[in-house]
Amino acid sequence: MTQTTPQAAGTQNGAADPILEVTNLVKHYPLMGGGVVRRRVGDVHAACDLTFHLDKGETLGLVGESGCGKSTTGKAILQLSPPTSGSVKFEGQELVGKTRKQLRSIRRDLQVVFQDPYASLNPRIPVSDIVAEPLIIHGLFKRLGRERVRELLTVVGLNPEHGNRYAHEFSGGQRQRIGIARALALEPKVLVLDEPVSALDVSIQAGVVNLLEELQDRLGLSYLFIAHDLSVVRHICDRVAVMYLGKIVETGPRDHIYERASHPYTQALLSAVPIPDPKLERQRRRIVLEGDVPSPVNPPSGCRFRTRCWKAQDICAEQEPALVDRGQGHPVACHFAEPRSLL
Amino acid sequence: MATTLPDQPAAHTTDGPVLQVKDLTVEFPTDDGIVHAVRGVSFDLHPRQVLGIVGESGSGKSVTSLAIMGLLPRSARIRGEVNYRGQNLVKLSDKEQTKFRGKNISMIFQDPMTSLNPVYTVGWQLQEAILAHQDVGKDKAWARAVELLDIVGIPNASERAKNYPHEFSGGMRQRAVIAMSMTNDPDVIIADEPTTALDVTVQAQVLDTLRRVQENTSAGIVLITHDLGVVAGMAHQVLVMYAGKPVEIGETDAIYYDPRMPYTLGLLGSLPRLDQKGDEPLTPIRGAPPSLVNLPPGCPFSPRCPMSRPHCDEEEPALRAVAGVDHVAACHYAEELAGDVGAAEVFETAETDSQAIEQLDQLGDLEEAKAELDKAEAEEAEERA
Numbered sequence: 001m002t003q004t005t006p007q008a009a010g011t012q013n014g015a016a017d018p019i020l021e022v023t024n025l026v027k028h029y030p031l032m033g034g035g036v037v038r039r040r041v042g043d044v045h046a047a048c049d050l051t052f053h054l055d056k057g058e059t060l061g062l063v064g065e066s067g068c069g070k071s072t073t074g075k076a077i078l079q080l081s082p083p084t085s086g087s088v089k090f091e092g093q094e095l096v097g098k099t100r101k102q103l104r105s106i107r108r109d110l111q112v113v114f115q116d117p118y119a120s121l122n123p124r125i126p127v128s129d130i131v132a133e134p135l136i137i138h139g140l141f142k143r144l145g146r147e148r149v150r151e152l153l154t155v156v157g158l159n160p161e162h163g164n165r166y167a168h169e170f171s172g173g174q175r176q177r178i179g180i181a182r183a184l185a186l187e188p189k190v191l192v193l194d195e196p197v198s199a200l201d202v203s204i205q206a207g208v209v210n211l212l213e214e215l216q217d218r219l220g221l222s223y224l225f226i227a228h229d230l231s232v233v234r235h236i237c238d239r240v241a242v243m244y245l246g247k248i249v250e251t252g253p254r255d256h257i258y259e260r261a262s263h264p265y266t267q268a269l270l271s272a273v274p275i276p277d278p279k280l281e282r283q284r285r286r287i288v289l290e291g292d293v294p295s296p297v298n299p300p301s302g303c304r305f306r307t308r309c310w311k312a313q314d315i316c317a318e319q320e321p322a323l324v325d326r327g328q329g330h331p332v333a334c335h336f337a338e339p340r341s342l343l
Numbered sequence: 344m345a346t347t348l349p350d351q352p353a354a355h356t357t358d359g360p361v362l363q364v365k366d367l368t369v370e371f372p373t374d375d376g377i378v379h380a381v382r383g384v385s386f387d388l389h390p391r392q393v394l395g396i397v398g399e400s401g402s403g404k405s406v407t408s409l410a411i412m413g414l415l416p417r418s419a420r421i422r423g424e425v426n427y428r429g430q431n432l433v434k435l436s437d438k439e440q441t442k443f444r445g446k447n448i449s450m451i452f453q454d455p456m457t458s459l460n461p462v463y464t465v466g467w468q469l470q471e472a473i474l475a476h477q478d479v480g481k482d483k484a485w486a487r488a489v490e491l492l493d494i495v496g497i498p499n500a501s502e503r504a505k506n507y508p509h510e511f512s513g514g515m516r517q518r519a520v521i522a523m524s525m526t527n528d529p530d531v532i533i534a535d536e537p538t539t540a541l542d543v544t545v546q547a548q549v550l551d552t553l554r555r556v557q558e559n560t561s562a563g564i565v566l567i568t569h570d571l572g573v574v575a576g577m578a579h580q581v582l583v584m585y586a587g588k589p590v591e592i593g594e595t596d597a598i599y600y601d602p603r604m605p606y607t608l609g610l611l612g613s614l615p616r617l618d619q620k621g622d623e624p625l626t627p628i629r630g631a632p633p634s635l636v637n638l639p640p641g642c643p644f645s646p647r648c649p650m651s652r653p654h655c656d657e658e659e660p661a662l663r664a665v666a667g668v669d670h671v672a673a674c675h676y677a678e679e680l681a682g683d684v685g686a687a688e689v690f691e692t693a694e695t696d697s698q699a700i701e702q703l704d705q706l707g708d709l710e711e712a713k714a715e716l717d718k719a720e721a722e723e724a725e726e727r728a
Contacts, residue, residue: 065542101724105717140712171631187709201399201569206613207627210692228542231572231614235621255620272547273617274572278595280618281576288551289544290498292512343618 017092018053019222020077020110020190025050025086027069027076031297045296046072048246050086051323054190059216059223061237061254063230065269067293069246070226074192077224078112079103090190108138111183115195117175121167127178128153128163134185152181156211173204180211184219192224197232209236230273234258242266245304246296248323252330260339262328265305270342284342303334311336360387361530361563362411362448367423367433369403369410376636380406382587383423388531388563395578395595396567397610401632403587404567408533411565412450413440427531446476449524453536455516459508465492465519466504472526491522494559495552514545518552525556532556533565538573550577571614575599583607586633586643589662593670603665603672603680605689606644612686626690642675649689650676 033041047069076083114120135141150160156177241251250263306316323333369381469488492500495518538546591604612626630647641656
């Protein structure tokens with residue numbers, strides 16, 4: 001479906017083949033009951049039937065609030081937690097169902113940067129060893145060695161002299177840079193960035209965002225950028241997919257989504273983000289959503305957003321809206337999609 | 344000092360500030376030395392006024408609020424004055440402070456799950472807060488508790504008051520905490536990062552509630568946050584903190600449209616904006632905030648400041664009027680930022696060392712090595728098969 005999406009402005013590719021193709025991806029986590037005998041009492045529908053693709057050299061933003069399944073999607077793509085069903089293709093190769101050994105060569109091209117720079121770095125080894133680890137694991141360290149590690153540290157803006165220090169000696173922003181250097185060690189083609197800047201203060205965050213953009217330009221990387229901060233996503237992404245309760249509700253080129261949001265949820269989300277501009281901020285009208293996100297164990301029938309939607313009618317409960325272009329220029333999963341400018 | 348938003352009632356009242364903080368300093372003795380967490384904070388808060396305190400982690404904004412509330416551990420050394428209607432709260436004993444805490448000055452904390460007691464119902468906790476300071480009967484207190492929950496937008500308040508905190512969602516819990524801060528019609532409400540732990544749509548609900556509080560009471564609100572977007576829409580006045588000190592204070596519009604301290608300018612430039620396409624690079628501020636244990640002499644921002652000159656490392660600039668009396672900034676060279684100076688003109692934006700990337704390229708292409716590995720592994724797999 002997303003194949004019909006018009007090419008985003010800013011994508012520097014000419015290739016028709018996407019580098020990463022996700023089709024009907026489903027990830028359910030079993031929900032175990034308490035008591036003496038633990039048995040399966042249900043499923044947490046974390047990611048349901050997701051279809052999207054990532055082109056070479058572009059950044060796709062996967063946005064949504066906590067619990068919408070965006071991190072689950074990232075993990076399922078990387079096969080860190082195998083999907084329940086569906087297909088993930090990297091350069092035409094199917095990843096789902098492969099063994100760890102078979103995935104090894106693909107993992108050299110598909111790397112990840114995690115959110116928490118405190119938890120994702122080994123505290124017991126010096127950072128040059130942390131960055132060297134992917135090279136060692138894949139048996140490339142002897143050939144490429146220390147020199148490459150030093151260069152990697154320089155590339156991400158750290159002093160290679162500090163390579164023998166430990167992770168705790170660095171600040172949050174510097175640690176995130178170490179994580180990026182580690183992800184870059186094997187010259188991957190795709191980086192899955194799972195909330196890479198949300199743990200950082202804004203002045204530090206800006207540096208990491210700029211670094212990611214420059215690295216992409218220089219090294220031709222493709223990013224799957226998972227985030228909840230819509231301002232950062234607007235800044236860094238070429239295309240955006242908005243998730244709600246395990247489903248993509250709207251997807252399209254960045255400026256389409258931000259200027260002509262057509263799904264009520266996207267509209268509510270955009271209207272809720274504060275803008276650091278006092279005059280503008282006082283004039284803005286907010287769409288304040290009632291109630292809370294329903295449980296992913298028992299998602300509502302039909303459209304999952306209908307319980308909080310001001311446009312909801314009977315059809316929304318009966319029929320699930322497909323993610324298709326209804327004349328807005330990009331796919332929207334809403335029976336009553338209508339573009340609206342919120343900025 | 345007080346200013347008004349165009350669409351809001353006048354912030355001026357005749358009786359002057361309700362809260363006056365003067366030269367507040369807080370120090371914590373530690374094994375590594377004395378941590379100078381707050382190094383001289385002064386501000387006035389008027390009724391109906393919202394003062395936004397912004398700064399990054401470790402800038403001393405939370406410690407300031409805890410000092411005002413008298414909630415710091417005993418090891419903290421607090422100096423200066425916190426005058427509430429002419430009475431210096433810092434000088435009072437803990438017992439005497441209790442009379443003010445929660446009654447005249449109340450606080451909203453960041454994490455609503457830890458500021459509510461999990462073993463009592465929400466209504467019970469609100470009722471308790473009322474009974475602690477007011478001489479009313481239990482029934483009346485309960486009725487007031489329900490009324491407050493209704494004001495903050497909890498649907499079906501009379502029933503929900505009987506729920507425990509875990510039965511509330513994150514946004515509802517925070518609204519319940521806001522209701523609790525209003526129980527005794529305080530003159531001052533301090534909200535310390537009230538929306539930081541929440542998702543944006545929930546944040547919108549909570550900010551909506553705070554606006555309602557502001558309309559319904561005459562309290563002055565101190566809004567502490569790191570989010571410049573939240574402050575832009577809520578505050579009349581903004582105080583920017585860095586390394587334990589205010590570095591710029593002014594009316595909200597002046598701070599956002601005409602910042603005179605390089606730090607404020609950099610902070611605004613480092614924010615990606617929802618309403619801008621993002622083709623311009625952001626302006627990061629290099630380096631990290633200084634350690635508050637061994638502060639070097641001079642301006643604490645100097646090591647990160649692109650405008651820094653030798654003089655900056657010798658003398659710490661004091662807050663001084665830069666544009667009108669109400670707009671003060673702590674920078675020796677604040678005048679250079681007058682007029683429309685963009686952050687990108689002052690701060691450098693390039694992140695990577697282009698030489699480093701070239702050198703990385705020269706180190707040999709990994710492509711070949713990886714292809715060889717792929718081949719070797721495939722062969723191995725075949726052999727095994």
